[in-house]
Amino acid sequence: MTIRRKTKAVYASDRELERRKRMRNLKEDVAASWFLLPICAVFVVLYAVPLAQTLYYSLTDWDGLNLNPGWVGLENYAKIFSDASILEGLGFTIVYAVLTTLLVTVIAIPLAVQLNQRFLGRNFARSLFFFLSVPSLALMGMVWKLILSPLQSGMINTLLVNLGLDTVPWLSNSRLAQACVIFVGVWAQIGWHATLYLAYLQSIPSDLYEQARVDGANARQQFIHITLPQLTPGIVVSMFLLMSGGLKVYDLPFTLTGGGPGFATNTVSQAIIDRGIGQQQYGIASALSVLFTIAMCVVIFAQLGISSMIQRRFV
Template identity: 60%
Template structure:
């Protein structure tokens, strides 16, 4: 009996080692890609952030935290950080608030349901750069702008400075971001809604629950995993946004719609200031990590509360 047990334990250990080695072999290419494309460049970025590296000369000097001090002393860069956070938070909240009711509506049975679903999904198919160019023409502050033409025809009002006034420009960028993302995320929520058992709703109806009570007690808890995924994607995309504000407003008026990614590209590449660009990149990475971790912690707490 003891020899049989020992043999079984040896086979068990051998099988476990084989499985571990196999898993490690599959993970090696992923780890290699991570090290080459992220870890090494990020380490170089941290190093350059403490030097006066211009991006061209190999003769660099250590400057300590001087680059970080310049970043935080530059009002344009701070304005870019503020708008990036505003855009990420606003688009995440607004898309989530709009996408869930839209998904519930698209989950109902009506004539042409598949066609309507396709229309909302394809709103997000064009790239953000193309959408920025199209909406730049629509929001043009000139009298010939599409929206200004409609406003003048219906109300006889003067041209509105949609992209020439700071608050309006920020609102326009956020609006286009929400307009482009609602359909895709509604489709994501729709996929989760279709997996919710109909028996739960039928039992709630028998108990006399109304539509709002069914949403709070059944739909919302069932959508928590999807909300976590959707908001995570929205926050990460919003924090690294570049193409939409750049094509729509070029970061203007002034620096009202400037983003951190645009500042990194301009400072680090266009102006040959790799030192400031590296410092910005480090700050950006730390900020993204902090926001994402806070978001995940909040989502886990919400999931525990509603489950």
């Protein structure tokens, strides 16, 4: 009987300790939740409410002035898929986002590897590539507009004329204008992403390379089997930033080409602003914003899924 009483007392004591532990954890969770309230409030005010309003206006013919807009249902969405200018802008936006992401990644990784080596003026080279990426894309667009001007007064065309060659319609030809926007977008972002990769390279233990050299691995094998797998987290972050930024791009094409010639370099963001603010077709602009938000979410979640598989494969 004594042993049973002691056993029951131990069980009761354990249950009491467990209850107190649960209560303590609950109090900690409640205390921590108070710190989340400001963040939740900001999210609701700045994101959730505007998104709900955008969804509502996308189903109306609101012009920005009428206090009682008419209900049109899915008519605005149908107009989007029948508008050639919007579809052309969507196509260029996707091409820009994909190509800039791939080109910057392919160029920035070898550049970061070179900047990680020991050579004379290494710190100056690192600073140079980084500070070239500091100015905004809008400023880059205005500067490169002077360089790539299709007129004879353009910097490159002036050089071609002095060499006895014909001028090139850099920004007045649709294909050349698209290529120029993509080129400037890549040029403006390489330095920053190379610096990002450089930070990850410096965190790789040197012992891995020393052991690989002892085992007879050459530079190419070390890059493939050590550098790339260790850079996988950096590649995921870099490509996520490039893809999301490329899909939202507005400032560079607008300042470099104005979306032209025609609608060759028009983007989805520019189409939303032009339709909403420029033409006061807020219903169509809101519908395009909703579709663009959905497309962005799909692309980002797909990218996160692919990145997760890559990380499980190499890390």
